[in-house]
């Protein structure tokens with residue numbers, strides 16, 4: 497009888513069921529329906545159930561209608577029609593009320609005197625929707641004034657800084673929970689004692705056969721001096737460990753055996769061996785490696801204005817000494 501309404505009810509019910517399921521099932525960041533495909537089945541069952549209910553209800557209605565005498569049937573139809581017309585009545589009434597316009601037939605009451613070539617003006621009062629919004633802005637202004645001018649609420653800079661600080665905390669948290677998301681470009685030197693200890697165990701278990709306990713070198717090169725064949729620094733060392741040395745030299749790619757977090761630990765441990773000068777150390781191989789990104793402490797930078805800076809060396813840079821030695 498009223499098929500559109502039944503369709504709408506079933507669709508509304510399906511949407512409601514979907515959101516309720518999403519809300520009540522904990523699925524982390526993912527949609528519950530993606531994480532647990534069984535929800536499709538549950539949702540399907542619920543929709544079938546709703547359709548069945550609609551069918552039963554309309555069948556029942558038809559039977560009851562058939563049982564009425566013709567006069568009652570007519571009354572029923574008239575009542576239905578009235579109900580149909582009055583649907584959304586509340587909204588329609590509110591809408592008219594908010595416009596606050598005089599009905600056409602009463603316009604005579606508010607028409608103004610002047611008459612320009614037959615064009616006349618109505619003196620409508622301000623529409624309520626506009627007036628209420630105006631009051632709202634006044635209240636907003638008062639609250640704003642008190643909060644930000646009298647009680648010193650946060651300004652944009654503070655809000656920005658708080659958000660950045662929060663994001664930093666979240667980033668640290670994320671890094672802590674996703675230690676294996678690093679690669680040679682993003683790896684950073686680990687300084688935590690636990691990480692170094694873990695790096696040492698990995699080194700002892702996998703690397704000492706060729707690099708010796710001390711890192712002084714055997715089949716593999718000395719890892720304690722300033723000289724590197726494949727580059728020093730955490731990123732290069734991580735890369736060498738992960739991808740291996742030059743073909744045929746004997747240093748394999750460890751990425752199949754070690755997790756990224758473990759490679760970062762062992763690479764950080766290797767960094768701690770620098771400068772230990774073991775007695776059994778092999779002679780240097782490769783070139784002196786200088787970290788181009790290392791912070792320089794013998795340079796003074798003075799900002800003069802937004803377009804000019806002045807750079808002054810306070811003494812001879814360390815880098816030059818090292819390069820003179822090495823090459």
Ligand code: HEC
Nearest residue numbers: 702703706715716717724725726727736741742745746747
């Ligand atoms: C089978 C012997 C062998 C093992 C085991 C081995 N290495 Fe090596 N390693 C070498 C050789 C040989 C080289 C030189 C590679 C080249 O010349 O390309 C090297 C190079 C390196 C370098 C680069 C040195 C430089 O001067 O650039 C690092 C860092 C390194 N190894 C770390 C490790 C770590 C960490 C492990 C353990 C996870 C390990 N190696 C296990 C043989 C080995």
